[in-house]
Amino acid sequence: xxxxxxxxxxxxxxxxxxxxxxxxxxxxxxxxxxxxxxxxxxxxxxxxxxxxxxxxxxxxxxxxxxxxxxxxxxxxxxxxxxxxxxxxxxxxxxxxxxxxxx
Amino acid sequence: xxxxxxxxxxxxxxxxxxxxxxxxxxxxxxxxxxxxxxxxxxxxxxxxxxxxxxxxxxxxxxxxxxxxxxxxxxxxxxxxxxxxxxxxxxxxxxxxxxxxxxxxxxxxxxxxxxxxxxxxxxxxxxxxxxxxxxxxxxxxxxxxxxxxxxxxxxxxxxxxxxxxxxx
Numbered sequence: 564x565x566x567x568x569x570x571x572x573x574x575x576x577x578x579x580x581x582x583x584x585x586x587x588x589x590x591x592x593x594x595x596x597x598x599x600x601x602x603x604x605x606x607x608x609x610x611x612x613x614x615x616x617x618x619x620x621x622x623x624x625x626x627x628x629x630x631x632x633x634x635x636x637x638x639x640x641x642x643x644x645x646x647x648x649x650x651x652x653x654x655x656x657x658x659x660x661x662x663x664x665x
Numbered sequence: 666x667x668x669x670x671x672x673x674x675x676x677x678x679x680x681x682x683x684x685x686x687x688x689x690x691x692x693x694x695x696x697x698x699x700x701x702x703x704x705x706x707x708x709x710x711x712x713x714x715x716x717x718x719x720x721x722x723x724x725x726x727x728x729x730x731x732x733x734x735x736x737x738x739x740x741x742x743x744x745x746x747x748x749x750x751x752x753x754x755x756x757x758x759x760x761x762x763x764x765x766x767x768x769x770x771x772x773x774x775x776x777x778x779x780x781x782x783x784x785x786x787x788x789x790x791x792x793x794x795x796x797x798x799x800x801x802x803x804x805x806x807x808x809x810x811x812x813x814x815x816x817x818x819x820x821x822x823x824x825x826x827x828x829x830x831x832x
Contacts, residue, residue: 566673575677577772594744598696601727615791628719632812642734643824
């Protein structure tokens, strides 16, 4: 079943994580930044599942389950914040929201 | 064996391409749609890793709930046009270089500790619903219940945040 060496999973999830980091740095739309955070979380999930499956240990998959729970809560709160920000400043550009920047 | 390798490479190519499209497409709607493709390919990876329970949960939670939330927000805020102002080119180059440097550093750090490219001899059954359920309800009962409290607080918090304030 598992004919692929695990190094490929390591490479794949590292690459996905770096794409997510690049998206966070590159884009200015807050929604896209949230999506890139989801991308990074998924890269970590994939890595955990591959380790758990190759080592024959179920704990990693339980951790992935909890990461999914936290990601769902995070997205709900983040999008609610985004809606209220949009209602106040009529934009989701993060460069406008620089009041807490020193 | 060759077939599963072929499936892995195809899925990996789709995953990487769709995540690149998420970052680089101009229209937020297209970004959301590519992210859905990316999540489906990751669910495929979970199936290939014999984690059926997580694959199903991934499709339900991510492609079902989270992406609907994203799509609704993008359409509700009327962001489906190309209104996004662009960063200066220098900052773009900086972001791409920073991402690439991070990739190189992580790969270089992993190179010494990489596991030997071994192939698991037998099908592991840890990802089946039965085993995960036993683990979840025997050893991780308290975190499971705490997660429900987290969900409750997230639900109340998002309703409070998104509610229109009366002036």
